[in-house]
Amino acid sequence: MKRSTSLVAAGAAAFVLTLSACGGEEPAGGTADTTPDSSMESPMASPTEDMGEDMATPTDEMTGGTDMASMLVGPGCADYAEANPDGAGSVDGMAQDPVATAASNNPLLTQLTAAVSGQLNPDVDLVDSLNGAEDITVFAPVDEAFAALDQATLDTLSSPEGAQTLTDVLTYHVVTTPVDPQSPDGDYDTLLGEQLSVSGSGDEIMVNADSDNPASVVCGGVQTANATVYLIDAVLMPPAM
Template sequence: MKRMNSKFAAALGLIAVATVGLTACSSGTGSTTTESMAPSAPMATSSAPAMPSGSAMATESAMDPAANLVGSACAAYAKAVPSGDGSVAGMAKDPVAVAASNNPLLKTLTAAVSGKLNPKVDLVDTLNGGEFTVFAPVDEAFAAIPEKDLSAVVADAATLSSILTYHVVAGQIAPSDIDGTHKTVEGQDVKVTGSGDDIMVNEAKVICGGVQTANATVYLIDTVLMPPAKK
C-alpha cells in the first residue's frame, strides 16, 4: 500500500471549494450489526483511560477545539475549512460519526461505517454511543488501495468490520498520551510512536490529530490500517 503522496497538500487547497454538506449520519440511521463486529463481547479497553468529561483537556477543548491539535496538515485544513460543520470547531459539536460525515476528507470512511458500502456494516450507533479514539483514514488513503482489493474487502462484511474496528480504541486519548500501544475494539493492538507533528500509528502518519468531537478524539491518518492476521 502506497503512502500519502505530496498531492495531499494540493488536495487540501481544493477543500474550500468542495461540498462540505455531506449527508450526516444520524444516530437513528440503521442499526449496528453486532454479528459483524468482532468481538461481540464488551468493547476492549484502551491502555490509556477514558478521558473524564471534567478533565483539563475536555475543559480546554470545549473552550478552544484547536487547542490540542497536532500534525503537519492541521494549519492547511483549518485554512481550507475555517468554519461550518466540517471545520475543527464544527466537528466538536457533533458525535463522531456525524462529525466525520461533515469532514470533506472523510467521505469514504463515512460511507464505510454507515452501511453505504455494505448494508451489513453499520457502526453509526456504536460510534456515536460511547467514548472513543478514532484513527480516521482520509480519502486518499482508501484511494491508495488497489480497486480489486478494496472491492473484495467491501463485499465481505466480517473483514470490513474487522478493519474498521481496528481503527477505534475505547476511551479518548489526548495527543500528549497517545504514544504507546493501545488495544483496539477489533481486539488487537495498534502501536503509536512519536509526538507533536511527527506521530505514526503503525505505518500510518498522523496528518492532523487531537480533533475533538462530542464523544471522541480523532486522528486523521494517511494510510488504512490493516489488522494483523490472527494466529
C-alpha cells in the same frame, strides 16, 4: 496494499472506522444496524447528509474550557483550519456532534463515512455504535488513503462475503480510550481486540510505525462530542491480515 505517500490538500472534498468487534463481538456503545440500504447506488457514494442529532452540544466542562485548535497536532492542521474556518466541518463544528456524524461533515472523510454507514457494504453500518460510544479515539483514514487501496481489496470489502473483513478493519481503527495528542506514545487496545501503537509527537506522529502498513497523522486531537479523532494517511490493516 499501497500506502498513500502524499499529504492531504486541506479542504479537498472527496475514519475505515467503526464498529462491531471481530468474530461477532459487539463494539462498545451499542449494536450496529446492519440492515442493507437499498437506496445506495454506489458502494463509495457521497456521505450521508443526516447521521443523527442524538448528542448534545458539548459544554465547557466536556472540552476542558480550552481552545480546541491549540490542542491539534500534525502538519495538516493549519491548512485544514484555514480551509474550514467555520461550519459543521470545522474543528469547532466537529466538536458539536458525535463522531460518525462529525466525520460525515468533514470534507476529507467522505470515503470513511461511506464505509461506516452502509454505503460501501450494506451489511456493515456502524454509525449508531460509533455515535453511542464514550471516550473513544478514532484513527480516521482520509480519502487519499482509500484511493490508495487496490480495486481487488475494495471489491472484497464491498461484497457480502467481505462484510466481516470490513468490520474487522474498521474496528481496528477505534481505540477504546482517549489518546492524548500532547502525549500519544503507547500501545492501545482497539475494538477489534488487537493493539495498535502510536509513536512520535507534534508533526511527526506515526501509527504502527514498525509494521508493514504504517500511517502518518495528518491532523490529530480533533474533538467530537464523544471521541478524539486523528486523521491518518493510510488504511490500517489488523495484524492478522
